[in-house]
Amino acid sequence: MNTVGPLDEQLTLTPIQRLHPEILAEIFTFCLSTHDVGTNHAPLLLCNVCSSWRALAILTPLLWPNLNLRFKSLVDSNMQSVVDGIHTWLGRSGILPLTIRLRYFGLEVDFDPVLQVCDALSTYASRWKSLDVEMPGIVFASWPNLDAVPLLHTLRIRSPFDGTS
Numbered sequence: 001m002n003t004v005g006p007l008d009e010q011l012t013l014t015p016i017q018r019l020h021p022e023i024l025a026e027i028f029t030f031c032l033s034t035h036d037v038g039t040n041h042a043p044l045l046l047c048n049v050c051s052s053w054r055a056l057a058i059l060t061p062l063l064w065p066n067l068n069l070r071f072k073s074l075v076d077s078n079m080q081s082v083v084d085g086i087h088t089w090l091g092r093s094g095i096l097p098l099t100i101r102l103r104y105f106g107l108e109v110d111f112d113p114v115l116q117v118c119d120a121l122s123t124y125a126s127r128w129k130s131l132d133v134e135m136p137g138i139v140f141a142s143w144p145n146l147d148a149v150p151l152l153h154t155l156r157i158r159s160p161f162d163g164t165s
Helices: 006-012 021-029 051-058 076-091 111-122 137-141
Strands: 066-071 098-104 128-134 154-158
Touching: 021 051, 066 076, 066 111, 076 111, 098 111
Parallel strands: 066 098, 098 128, 128 154
Antiparallel strands: none
């Protein structure tokens, strides 16, 4: 009779697999960059390692309260995926206070797509801790739903064209 017990299972695991999820999640938080975003940086990079890391990263709110968005242009054709991405990212942050950075560098402003992004971000305004926006002032003046921002500690608004804050 050949039985495999808990000790045998432990011996077949790699050292990283033996870590408790809480410890691994804590290690994940040290991988975060304050400026860089993308598939080559945490938390998205962690989601691409393996299915267990992806599941753990998605369930670790501390990996998701910072959102850094940069756009040169926004067109209606990709707006739903952008808006869905905002809701997915910020939804994973649980109830944590948020740091939002939004940069729009387009020379021409198509108000509807930009306002859709602003509206999606406004859904989470009650959790904003920091909001750093660089976009034409006319767009920011049209930003919807800026009524309740009880946690807002830092607000920075700049126009990409005149360098003012």
